[in-house]
Structure formats: C-alpha cells, structure tokens
Amino acid sequence: MSPDEAFVVTILHALASTQLEAIIVGNAAAAILGVPVTTQDIDLLVRDTPSNREKIDKFCAALGAARPVAISELTTAQTILGAAWPVDLLFDRLIGGLEFASVRSRSRAIVIGDVTATVASLEDIIRSKEVANRPKDQAVLPLLRDALRVIQTLDKK
Amino acid sequence: MDEDPDRFAARVVEVRDRLAPQLPDIDPQDLLLIVQSLLRPFGSGRRFLLREIRPGVYVA
Numbered sequence: 053m054s055p056d057e058a059f060v061v062t063i064l065h066a067l068a069s070t071q072l073e074a075i076i077v078g079n080a081a082a083a084i085l086g087v088p089v090t091t092q093d094i095d096l097l098v099r100d101t102p103s104n105r106e107k108i109d110k111f112c113a114a115l116g117a118a119r120p121v122a123i124s125e126l127t128t129a130q131t132i133l134g135a136a137w138p139v140d141l142l143f144d145r146l147i148g149g150l151e152f153a154s155v156r157s158r159s160r161a162i163v164i165g166d167v168t169a170t171v172a173s174l175e176d177i178i179r180s181k182e183v184a185n186r187p188k189d190q191a192v193l194p195l196l197r198d199a200l201r202v203i204q205t206l207d208k209k
Numbered sequence: 210m211d212e213d214p215d216r217f218a219a220r221v222v223e224v225r226d227r228l229a230p231q232l233p234d235i236d237p238q239d240l241l242l243i244v245q246s247l248l249r250p251f252g253s254g255r256r257f258l259l260r261e262i263r264p265g266v267y268v269a
Contacts (some may be wrong), residue, residue, distance in 0.1 A: 056255065092258070
C-alpha cells in the first residue's frame with residue numbers, strides 16, 4: 053500500500069470512529085475508482101448539521117489535524133490542515149447542484165481492508181467538474197470522460 | 210503489487226486490445242494508461258496525491 057492509499061485508509065478509520073458520514077468526491081474519488089488522475093487533496097462531501105460540525109472537530113482530532121478553516125469568502129467549503137495531505141470539506145452539495153442525498157444514491161461502496169469508502173460516481177464527478185469548468189477541471193475532464201467510456205465498455209461484457 | 214508484473218502486463222495488453230477497436234477515438238497511450246490503472250485495485254501501491262515541493266513544482 054502506498055502512502056497515498058494509507059492516508060485514505062486513515063481518513064476512513066477517522067470517519068468510522070467519529071461516525072461522520074462523508075462521500076469522497078473530486079479527483080481523489082476518481083483515483084480510488086481507478087482513474088489515473090492526481091490531486092493535491094482529498095475532498096469530502098458532508099451534510100452541514102450541528103451534529104456533523106461536532107463530529108468534524110472529532111474527525112480532525114482523529115487525524116491529528118487542526119480544526120477546519122474557511123477556504124475563502126466565496127465558498128462555504130473548508131479545509132483541514134495539519135494532516136499528511138489537506139482534506140477539504142464540502143457541505144451539502146457539489147457544484148452543479150448535486151445534493152448530498154443524490155450523490156450518495158449513486159455512490160459506490162468500496163471495501164478497503166476493514167473499512168468501506170463511499171465514493172461518488174464517476175458520472176457525478178464529471179458533471180460537477182463540467183459545471184465548475186475551472187482550468188484545472190478542463191485539464192482533467194478528457195481523461196475522466198475517456199475513463200468513463202472504458203468502464204462502460206468493460207461493463208457491457 | 211501482488212500480481213506477477215509480466216502476468217499483469219499481459220492482462221493489460223489483452224484488455225487494451227479488446228477495447229481498442231470499440232474506442233478508436235481514445236488516444237492509444239491514454240487507453241493503455243486507463244486500462245492499467247483500472248486493473249490495479251486500490252491498495253496495490255498506486256500514487257495519486259501530489260505534494261508541492263516548491264512553488265509550481267509537484268511530486269507524487
């Protein structure tokens with residue numbers, strides 16, 4: 053297991069121990085699904101509730117990290133610093149109007165050792181990046197779309 | 210990776226050869242990269258998290 057994979061397992065254990073329900077989204081999710089992409093952080097989609105805010109503080113402690121801080125005034129997203137890699141928290145929905153419940157309904161459960169990762173579908177990852185349409189999204193979208201076509205072709209067999 | 214490297218490479222090439230005629234507009238090198246990555250299960254040693262070692266320079 054690489055340090056990158058081990059870090060994901062660490063996150064999954066921290067989520068399990070704090071009972072924080074989260075969906076891995078973004079390029080980290082694509083990578084877990086097997087797409088050859090890279091990223092600088094792990095994005096987690098969570099529900100914004102008082103209970104989850106408390107769990108998030110415990111989750112940060114479990115990671116040995118600081119409490120989350122706002123990324124900017126333009127977004128409600130927060131980032132957790134001090135862990136091996138940054139972990140970003142997105143609340144309630146992804147860009148593109150993809151609500152937590154709908155993303156979860158299409159997500160995949162991937163068992164990794166003794167923990168299970170809830171990972172957004174590649175279709176949702178693509179849809180969100182299409183709407184975000186930042187230069188970094190535009191750069192990765194062709195590969196994500198090609199990977200989706202490969203997966204769909206393999207699934208037909 | 211637990212699987213014998215030669216066996217893994219043969220499996221990647223076999224899947225690539227099967228898919229290529231159905232996906233002719235995907236760049237052959239990209240197709241090989243995608244198939245190789247998809248066939249490696251999570252936990253097999255893949256690297257995907259970047260670190261910025263100095264401004265603008267990233268390593269996996």
